[in-house]
Amino acid sequence: MKRKYPMILTFIFGMIGLFLKASPILNEKFVDYLLLWTAAISSFAVIYSTFNVVKHHILKIRKKHRDMMYSYVTFVGILLMGVTGFVGHYFPQSNWKLLYDNLYQFVRTPLDATMFSLLAFYISSAAYRAFRAREWQATMLLIAGFIVMLGRVATGPLMIFADITNWIMLVPTTAVMRAIMIGVGLGITSTSIKIILGIETSYLGGGK
Amino acid sequence: MGLLAWTTIGVILTLAIFSFLIKDNPLYKFAEHLFVGVSVGYLLVVTYTQLFIPRVYQPTKNAFNSGDIFMSIWMIVGIIIGIMFLTRLTEKHNWLSRYPISITVGFYSGFAIMPSLYTRVLRQLGATVSEDGVSMINLQKIGLFFKNPSWSTLYEATYGPLIVIGVLTVLIYFFFSFKNTNPVIKYTRKPAMVYMMVGFGAAFGYTFMARISLYVDRMNFIINEWWPLVRVKLF
Amino acid sequence: MNLKKISEFLLNFKKKYIYLVMFVLISTPLVLKRTQKTYETKEVKSIYQKIEEIYQHNQDNPEDKLAIFISVDFAPSTKAECDPMMNAMLRHAFLRDIPVLGWAGVPQGIDYGLERFNTIAKEYNKKYGEDYIYLGYAYPFLQAALSLGTDVRIFSSTDYYGKDTYDNYPIMEKFNNYNKLGLFTSITGTSLAEGWIQYANGLFNQEVAAGVTAVNASRLYPFLQSGQLVGMMGGLKGAAEYEQMVERLEKKEIKKDIKNYLSGLYKNYEAPEDNPRKYDTSYTKTELLKSINSRKMARQGMAAQKIAHFYVIALIIIANIGYLLKKRYESRR
Numbered sequence: 001m002k003r004k005y006p007m008i009l010t011f012i013f014g015m016i017g018l019f020l021k022a023s024p025i026l027n028e029k030f031v032d033y034l035l036l037w038t039a040a041i042s043s044f045a046v047i048y049s050t051f052n053v054v055k056h057h058i059l060k061i062r063k064k065h066r067d068m069m070y071s072y073v074t075f076v077g078i079l080l081m082g083v084t085g086f087v088g089h090y091f092p093q094s095n096w097k098l099l100y101d102n103l104y105q106f107v108r109t110p111l112d113a114t115m116f117s118l119l120a121f122y123i124s125s126a127a128y129r130a131f132r133a134r135e136w137q138a139t140m141l142l143i144a145g146f147i148v149m150l151g152r153v154a155t156g157p158l159m160i161f162a163d164i165t166n167w168i169m170l171v172p173t174t175a176v177m178r179a180i181m182i183g184v185g186l187g188i189t190s191t192s193i194k195i196i197l198g199i200e201t202s203y204l205g206g207g208k
Numbered sequence: 209m210g211l212l213a214w215t216t217i218g219v220i221l222t223l224a225i226f227s228f229l230i231k232d233n234p235l236y237k238f239a240e241h242l243f244v245g246v247s248v249g250y251l252l253v254v255t256y257t258q259l260f261i262p263r264v265y266q267p268t269k270n271a272f273n274s275g276d277i278f279m280s281i282w283m284i285v286g287i288i289i290g291i292m293f294l295t296r297l298t299e300k301h302n303w304l305s306r307y308p309i310s311i312t313v314g315f316y317s318g319f320a321i322m323p324s325l326y327t328r329v330l331r332q333l334g335a336t337v338s339e340d341g342v343s344m345i346n347l348q349k350i351g352l353f354f355k356n357p358s359w360s361t362l363y364e365a366t367y368g369p370l371i372v373i374g375v376l377t378v379l380i381y382f383f384f385s386f387k388n389t390n391p392v393i394k395y396t397r398k399p400a401m402v403y404m405m406v407g408f409g410a411a412f413g414y415t416f417m418a419r420i421s422l423y424v425d426r427m428n429f430i431i432n433e434w435w436p437l438v439r440v441k442l443f
Numbered sequence: 444m445n446l447k448k449i450s451e452f453l454l455n456f457k458k459k460y461i462y463l464v465m466f467v468l469i470s471t472p473l474v475l476k477r478t479q480k481t482y483e484t485k486e487v488k489s490i491y492q493k494i495e496e497i498y499q500h501n502q503d504n505p506e507d508k509l510a511i512f513i514s515v516d517f518a519p520s521t522k523a524e525c526d527p528m529m530n531a532m533l534r535h536a537f538l539r540d541i542p543v544l545g546w547a548g549v550p551q552g553i554d555y556g557l558e559r560f561n562t563i564a565k566e567y568n569k570k571y572g573e574d575y576i577y578l579g580y581a582y583p584f585l586q587a588a589l590s591l592g593t594d595v596r597i598f599s600s601t602d603y604y605g606k607d608t609y610d611n612y613p614i615m616e617k618f619n620n621y622n623k624l625g626l627f628t629s630i631t632g633t634s635l636a637e638g639w640i641q642y643a644n645g646l647f648n649q650e651v652a653a654g655v656t657a658v659n660a661s662r663l664y665p666f667l668q669s670g671q672l673v674g675m676m677g678g679l680k681g682a683a684e685y686e687q688m689v690e691r692l693e694k695k696e697i698k699k700d701i702k703n704y705l706s707g708l709y710k711n712y713e714a715p716e717d718n719p720r721k722y723d724t725s726y727t728k729t730e731l732l733k734s735i736n737s738r739k740m741a742r743q744g745m746a747a748q749k750i751a752h753f754y755v756i757a758l759i760i761i762a763n764i765g766y767l768l769k770k771r772y773e774s775r776r
Contacts, residue, residue: 006306011312022279022356032597033282034315035586039263040283040290041584046255048294052576053248070241074293077245078252082345090602094276102214104554108250109519110218111243114225118522120423120751121229121462123416128461128758132266132766138407142763144409145416146756150416152680153749155480162482167666168410175374175428176407178332178665182375183382192317204306204314211729229462247551254550254742258580262601319585320641327671328682335669371668411661414678418524420751421679424469424744425523431473432736432743437729 007198014196054078081108144168212437220436222426264290336375346369415439446772453765460772461758468754471748478742479749480700486667487684489674490628490652491535497625498539499612511589511619514639515556516548521632521656522555527682527741528654529559529745531689534738538689538696539576541625541647542614544585546578546599548635565722566734568708572612575619579603584635588642591627591649595619621649623735626673630654636663640671654681654775679748682741690738701735 013034020031057071065071081103088097103175133139150158151165266285268282271279289311295304338344345368353365381400384393494511501508511663513532517525536543547553557577564575578599581587582671588600596608598617608615617623627634627649643649650673653663666672676685697704698764709724722739725733 002303002306005429006310010310010317010567011356013311013314013367014318015282015317018321020319031319031589032586034285035583036263036267037286037289037308038315038583038586039259040286041293042259043255043264044252044290044293048296050248050252051294051297053244056308060653064386067237070237072247073238073241074248077242077247078249080536081246082252085249086256089253089257094477101558102553104250105558106214106218107221107242108246109522109555110222110426110429111225111239112519113422113429115223115240115243117422117426118225118228119419121465123419124465124751124755124758125458125461127416127755128456129758130290131762133763137401140402140405141409141412142759144406145413146759148410149225149752149756150414152413152678153479154754155749159482163433165410166484166531167363168406171370172374172403172406172667172709173661174377174664174668176670177662178336178371178380178402179375179378181328181662181665182379184259185324185332188324188328189321191228192321195313195317203309205302211727226543230459236592251550254580257605258550258553258603262579262599262605263582266600272601276739323641323645327637329646331645331669331671332665335665340666340670407570413659414661416755417678417680417748417752419525419757420469420748421744422521422680423465423656424473424751425526425740425745426746427473428740428743431470432476433733436732436736440728440732 003201003204006204007201011198013194014192018196042090210441212441214433215437219430222430226426339368344372356443373399378403446768446775450768453761454769456758460576465754468750469673472586472746472750473743476743477746478739479683479745481680481683483684483688484681486675486677487681490532490626490676491674491685491688492546493626493650493652493673494532494539494541497541499723500625501539501541508617508623510544510614510623511544512624512627513543513545513735514546514548514627514629514635515552515559516629516633516635517656518549518551518632519555520551523680523744524656524682525630525632525654525736526559527679527686527744528676529556530563530737530740531682532628532630532654533560533563534566534693535685536675536688537564537569537694538692540558540574541772542618543575544578544595544614544618544624546627547577548581548584548587548631549633550580550582553603553707554572555602561721562734563620563751565720566705566708566722567702568712573614576608576614577603584638585642588639589646591621591624592647593620607741621647626648626650626652628652632656632659634659634662637666640666644671652676654743669671679744683745686738686741693738701738702731705731705734 016034034066055076057074060071061068081100083101084096084103087102088094091097131138133143135144147161148165148168151161151163151168152164154160154162191200195203221239221242228236265282268280268283268287271283275315277351289308292304293308299407336344346365349361349368353361353373377396377400380393380396381404383388417436497509499509506654513529515529533543543560545556545557560575560577561571564571569575578595579602581599585596587595596615599608602608602612606612621627621643627639627643629639629651630638632651632655634652636655639651641652644651649672652673652675653666654676655663655678657680660675660677660681663672663675663677667675676682693701705726709726712724714720714724
């Protein structure tokens with residue numbers, strides 16, 4: 001029952017999704033109605049994820065982990081952003097909204113952008129340590145990479161690399177990515193059919 | 209607090225994250241945990257203001273106000289199904305969360321079949337056969353190259369056949385990746401490798417460019433956004 | 444020649460020196476405020492030309508105008524590449540008086556997109572609700588994509604500010620489905636562009652353009668060749684190209700220095716009590732500076748990018764020379 005009924009639901013809604021356009025009874029309005037349910041599910045999914053984060057940090061504090069002070073920082077962040085956001089939503093002309101906007105623009109945005117920018121250093125260090133032209137395939141990959149990297153920033157005498165880069169992107173890269181995409185498209189179709197027919201049940205998670 | 213003060217906070221937090229490159233340190237840990245907290249808080253706010261209110265609360269309220277019984281029941285059932293998702297937090301009742309997941313996964317899987325087949329397979333196969341109504345393997349263009357050899361006519365003549373050969377050989381490579389002595393599979397392996405290495409090399413070049421851009425933007429923020437503000441305000 | 448010593452030296456550069464050199468090399472062109480002119484590719488030019496076609500159509504058919512839709516599908520983590528693209532596109536649309544609709548496909552980009560829309564609209568004195576509108580968060584994605592097939596107000600019954608889109612905004616009365624959109628652009632650091640191609644172009648034949656990070660750009664070339672994408676801005680280079688084209692247009696249309704133009708824009712303007720604009724109608728010194736700098740963001744980045752590329756190529760070549768020397772030394776032993 002705990003797995004059988006959800007699988008039956010998957011089949012029913014999968015069939016609805018598949019035959020939506022073809023059916024005279026179901027139409028786009030039904031999609032709107034159904035997707036309102038997805039909006040409700042997603043809203044509660046966010047609450048679930050918040051609980052998980054809070055639970056993780058509460059456990060850290062309880063176990064007196066050496067980094068527990070930072071868990072308080074996380075809670076301060078959640079409260080600060082949450083309170084200013086909720087109050088700012090109901091009083092849009094107030095200082096709460098201004099504080100919320102500034103926290104988003106000058107705290108969240110720089111932190112988000114900087115976290116990802118560390119990758120620039122890691123990739124250059126990884127390129128130095130790991131990229132070796134051991135076989136002809138690796139050499140080809142490196143040469144193609146060099147040509148594209150030079151071609152994208154080419155000016156003046158380096159413009160020949162720009163022309164070669166253009167050719168590389170429009171011919172071999174297009175061919176390879178197309179082949180991969182066809183494989184992915186067929187994979188999506190087969191996985192979707194497997195899910196609907198109950199052959200693939202990993203989305204239900206483990207357990208009975 | 210003025211623009212300069214807030215931008216300075218942004219710069220301090222940026223440098224705190226960069227300090228991780230030297231060594232893991234308390235400033236980095238502070239910034240990291242602050243990021244987690246602020247992100248979760250932000251997600252809660254936008255989920256409530258941009259998702260829950262306009263797409264769940266408002267339609268429910270409108271349904272009740274207008275006396276639409278079907279819609280009212282529909283929305284209440286939807287909210288109950290959403291609440292069932294929260295049972296994941298318990299050990300005993302987390303099987304209930306399978307219902308909302310199965311509805312979502314089932315519908316999206318079913319709906320995605322036709323569009324993804326059309327967009328990713330059929331249209332792409334069609335584009336491999338012809339472009340703008342002209343066949344990809346165009347003997348006229350090949351003839352034009354021999355009549356009037358130049359880089360542009362060579363490009364036009366080889367563009368189509370090279371794409372067709374590339375798509376076919378790489379598809380064969382992926383579909384028949386097990387060891388096989390069939391001559392078609394054996395002899396298409398190397399050309400497929402060549403295409404893939406060139407293609408992935410190009411993707412590597414692009415990936416590298418993307419990563420560097422992220423860092424360039426941060427330095428741009430410090431040098432060309434924050435520092436001019438300091439100069440204007442203080443000097 | 445002591446192959447062992449040379450190869451060991453070449454293969455053992457410390458991480459901190461690699462990072463330090465990277466830091467110095469990238470900061471230098473930014474400090475010197477160097478911009479890099481870039482060559483323009485066909486895939487970016489086609490987006491520019493498409494918007495020019497929409498402008499021409501609007502000039503020839505003032506009663507049957509077309510709008511453009513910009514979907515802000517990126518988070519601040521990828522704003523380095525996506526922000527200049529969105530800025531350039533917004534500037535182009537506002538310069539040509541093309542109505543712009545927008546929303547965010549990812550929750551992290553909602554407020555960011557709104558801030559950019561309002562900031563760029565301020566530069567051209569555009570009114571919210573008449574010249575542009577921001578519809579908030581486009582979730583569920585499928586519902587958003589399908590709603591534009593009939594009437595987007597069914598899905599976005601309120602805009603970002605919570606006001607009813609049926610009664611309050613003239614732009615929503617005229618432009619609310621794919622038939623009234625000349626172009627749909629997804630600016631993203633994820634695979635959402637493929638989703639828009641799948642649904643907007645696949646089901647409704649809508650012309651779609653994409654502005655994507657370089658990581659995703661190589662994956663979208665097949666869509667360019669098959670005609671499912673009108674054009675694509677790939678990474679910072681794509682953004683720099685578009686920025687360059689729009690700057691040329693801006694110089695031609697505005698005919699004066701940007702600083703003078705922006706300083707004088709709201710000089711004699713008195714905001715009415717029910718100010719429809721979502722921004723202050725005045726420019727402070729710092730805002731002026733920010734606005735001028737944002738016009739060359741991508742090209743300044745390209746100057747630094749050039750040096751970084753040479754640096755990493757040099758590092759990889761040095762490492763491979765060291766590796767070859769080590770192999771030779773080991774084979775001799």
